[in-house]
Amino acid sequence: MKKSSHNNIELLMFTCIGALLSVPFSTVQASESEIEKIEVLGRNMNHKLELERALNPGGVTLIDGDVLKERNISNLADALRYVPGVWATSSSGGDGLFFSSRGSNLDATSYDMNGIKLLQDGLSVTTADGNNHNRIIDPLAVRFASVAKGANALTYGASTLGGAINFVSPTALNSKPFSLYLNTGSHGLNQARVTAGAKFDNNLDAQVTVESKRRDGYRDHSEQERTGLYANVGWKLSDNLDTRFFYTYLDNDQELPGSLTQAELDEDPNQAAATAIGGNFQINVATHRIANKTNITIDKNSSLEFGLSLEKQTLYHPVVDKVLVDFDGPGPNEPVEVFSLLIDTDHQDVGAMARYNLKSGDHNLLFGFNWAENEVTGGNLRNDGGQRNGLTTIIENKAESLEVFAVDRWSLSEQLTLVYGLQAVNTDRDVRNTDVTSNELRNPSASYSSFNPRAGLIFDISSDVSFFGNVSKLFEAPTNFELEDDVRASSETLDAMEGVMVEIGTRGGHQFAYNSYVTWDISAYYASIQDEILSRDDPAASGNSLVTNIDDTVHAGIEALINGGVELNKVKGRLETTLSISINKFSFDDDPIYGNNDLPAAPGYVVHGELLYKSDSGFYLGPTFDIVDERYVDFANTTEVDSYSLLGFRAGYNTDDWQVFAEFKNLTDKAYVSNLSVLNIAEIDSRIFNSGEPRSVYVGFQIGF
Template sequence: MLSFKGSSLFFCLGLPLATLASTPLSNLPSTNKLETIVVYGQQTKLALEAEQALTPGGVTLVDAADLYQRNVSSMADMLRYVPGLWVASGSTGDSSYFSSRGSNLDATNYDGNGIKLLQDGLPVTAADGNNHNRDVDPLNASNAVVARGANALTYGASTLGGAIDIITPTARDRAPLDIYFTSGSDDQFQGRMSAGTVSDSFDALLTIEARRWDGYREHQQQERESLYANAGWQFNNSVRTRLYFTYIDNDQELPGNLSRDQWKANPEQANPDNVIGNFLLNVETWRVANKTEWDIDDASSLSVGISYEEQDLYHPIVYSQFFSLLIDTVQRNTGTAIRYNLRQGSHDLLLGLNYGISDVTGGNYSHEGGRRENLTTRVDNSADSLELFLVDRWQFAPNWTAVYGAQAVSARREVRNIAVSSNIVRNPEADYDSINPRLGLIYQLTANVELFSNISKLYEAPTNFELEDDERGNEETLNAMQGGVFEIGTRGSQQLGTASEWHWDIALYYAQLKDEILSKDDPNAAGTSLSTNVDDTIHSGLEVLLGANFVLNDGSSIQPLLNLTVNEFSFDDDAVYGNNDLPAAPDYAMKGEILYRNTNGFFAGPTFDIIGKRYADFQNTYTVDSYKLLGLRAGLTGEDWEVWGEVRNITDENYVSLFSVKDVAAPDAAILSPGEPRAIYVGVRLQL
């Protein structure tokens, strides 16, 4: 069993979560006494719960065990029960549209900015903040942490939407052999096999995976092969290290968007231009990383990590008789993360540093049917980002904890595009610097209930995509978006009788932003966009996660779960848009299920989605209607196996999953991406 004595992430293992805010940190018992009681995987989960309890704002934990009891093929599936996020699966295989607390609500949603993605605390997001083609496999996780908005300070994230950290499974929390298969509608097949070994201070895990999918629309096929590996060594009682390797080769066709008339007539069709142009998104990625942890003594620890990634992109995306665009580039990302934790008396100090460097080289080409032809633009873009932060969690009185700190951000962006025909160079570049303070309070109301609040500064520099798309078209650069947010909330659990309980996680926030970066379509160049800063916007919302476990007389139980998000995102007395709503995100979204679980391992119950209306343009002239979906899932679990089945969209509702954003969307604009029709999936897992 590995020892985690002194680690900042594991200092509270074995303690009831509710005692964290009422027990002086100096009085916490040594984790050495717990090593024969708690297995590694459970230690990780308890540590993440402890970190959540010491965050005065919205943080949600995702247990990957549930992901093997339903169809999970994208991040939208994984994050189904995370409030505050609008994550919609598109019609492009694994790809999902992300928005957290109103991030990414514009025409450049393909860059996925506003959320920092990490694996094991190390960056996956590029240094300029874009998540374009980020390959994160939701099934290659043991847990995930979603820290929304400014609550991602302890991850060093300087983003409007926060951070998502995927915790990689190891051989210590997986069976020696783990086999998983799923199959379903539209010829979906997904298979993965993990094999691991543990020998004293050494462990290693290897996972191979493949996915095939024809898609529910024309020109939507996907083929993906992946390999994941990690190995860890415990050098002594104080020092341990882990190496990670990832390889993903993902090829997929892009069916494109439809007009409202096309969507209603036949949602399964592809946009004709996408078929003629053979639009593709082919990405080959490899990534290597290392993380080393040192327990200096009982009160302090140090963690150092580094990662390197290369990504080859082949992406025909625009085609007409006048203009075509194929992007063929290589992106390289290097990142490092350092964390020093010191517990002294009633203080728990965390000092962290993130540094990332990214560059993109290659070019834009014309193409014919997806075949690369003439080079039109040479691309040589670069970015770096330094995030330095200090947080103190100070229990200054019984049941009261103050969480305060600040983040220093220093970032550089440079776009260098050379037009081949004229040799004209466009080279916008800028530096971005900011200090972002944060102050929060946690009050332990009862043993299992806490109240929290915080006031924080928000800051996010533009991505290189946004600089490249600046509507001014010269060497001027966009301002960083920034503002302040106030948040209050509560989380906890309450017993109902002797066996039943219910739990909740509720946050209410209000943010005012200045210079929010928004992009609209370029009317003179289909498939491209124009970015600009807008003066003032408001982002506010209610985030609710409710769940319960009602135990019946025979020991079986009813387990309802509800994710409710209410959004209010709008301009604030804008000279052009007045107080219009921002597009893309629905005004409300409810996702839930009610499961019956028998003591013999059988479970079954309905699922539902109730999604409010959305606007597809800044002028609020084009409304995308609300929709309701009904599903059903069931399964049976044994000691070392489980099987499940799921039916989605039982009523075969024709709905819009996501869409492109315009300034003013014409009634016949081809901007809609249809959602998944009725579909059936089955899966089986063996752990030997």
């Protein structure tokens, strides 16, 4: 991003803040009657999630899993498309992706995924050390999702910069007894899901989903094969007590195409890197997870929920090809391999949670905890074309985390609600990497603790308007992967990231006439961060990242989600629009090396939108569009990725029992960069770019009864 672009973004941010403060007073307040009204204006969302969002003085976005099935969802990035503040892209269209919330994880974006806590039915899927390296939730296996950005995730116990996403599983109680979903299209995509469920007279219910996904990918060497099984059984023991058991099995094998140089990108953006083919890069993960969630209604003013989970994984991950060095010297010599990497590890994650909710007078209290323990055993090996070629490092890593939190939503008056709370976190890291040749042990090990307060206000100006604001502390300890990749390559440890975030915003809706409405959720935030953990690609071994703390950084932005509908009486339908806007200003803050440079990987602004005609009979069609600003690829801000705009189109037909859709992406076949690896200083031949999806078409069908 050039200096002029810098200034334009800052001007745009200030303009949007002014617009935010002058939004017409027509927002929905935090009462149950409002939620019913919003359901009329927009889509029928989970009632409990709507109430949680209404009582949160910050940015929260809700996702309806049924609505996702009206368009092509190939990966989680597709599902998060209209969530402002979240930047999510895939390197080849498969499940492997990079995602960032409010500027989290802006470093070696092709490798680890941290900074966002993922939960399934309130139980953590993110490991105890804070990483999402091997496991991303399948969005088509979700009934609802709540994306709480930044410190707005306190109600889930999280304090990370990116916040948390809680995915709610479908059950026989909120789904049809039988459904079949089929999706096919460009680049060899074929996926099918069959779901069957039943409710029994003895207060039992059960549901099972079997799924299969196959895709060739739009890039060479990016084939994916995934099979899965999702099952849950619920038992209502009494009017006040119910429990549910969950089981998940996933077997996902995915080839990785690797990153390209600029010259390779210009020649053929859909080719794979020669190193990826030679090293047969792939990530193969098999997962088993069992969990239980129990809900107790103690009385009309109090309730308790608690749960346990156990997840086991195997990871087979050839990720770095042979790095050869030709040593000079007298006489003939051959290049010697100095580095390659194949990760072969077993993972176990155990978790527990509890939430106690109490309504007492004007107070709505929430107390809870999350506990998690993670173990990783196995090793790093030399990679010989995707095959094991000798153990180099023995891995025995452990992590444990305890988050305890309390939140009070205190109704000071009919108009004003004070929301304040505190999170206490204590988390341990223990990395044990033993070099097989020298028997030398690297053992960075540390405990990290913090108290993270929060205070905010929700102000209902009228029966139709709410403004909110909060001041919150952020805290995020390093992951075990980051400790392993510390630039110092010793047993020293990184510091935890800490910061303070200030946020203001408004959300709500207004009905203009019968079936014509507008809803919005707008937030502006500013965070001052100390010791942010950033990493860059190791120039001596591409694919390996080096990590360090940065003294001071700034994360600021504006997030806006606007939905609207206008009744068209003459054609028996209406126009509906969705507009998601993210404006980002992430930078170093007077850094001794990088000054006030922008942080790489995040565009200055991102706009996703669509405009659909929806007939009263269930037919819909209309264009979609994406507008993405420039972004730097290096900390030195010497090289940037061009901005781009994409045009798409989608159409479909919905009835009570079946739905069909068609979606066209990138109609102009625009060549662009989806995501990238981050360097200190980019060179002309740096292999860091991943191309975006070319022109594509997908069709889908679902029947349920």
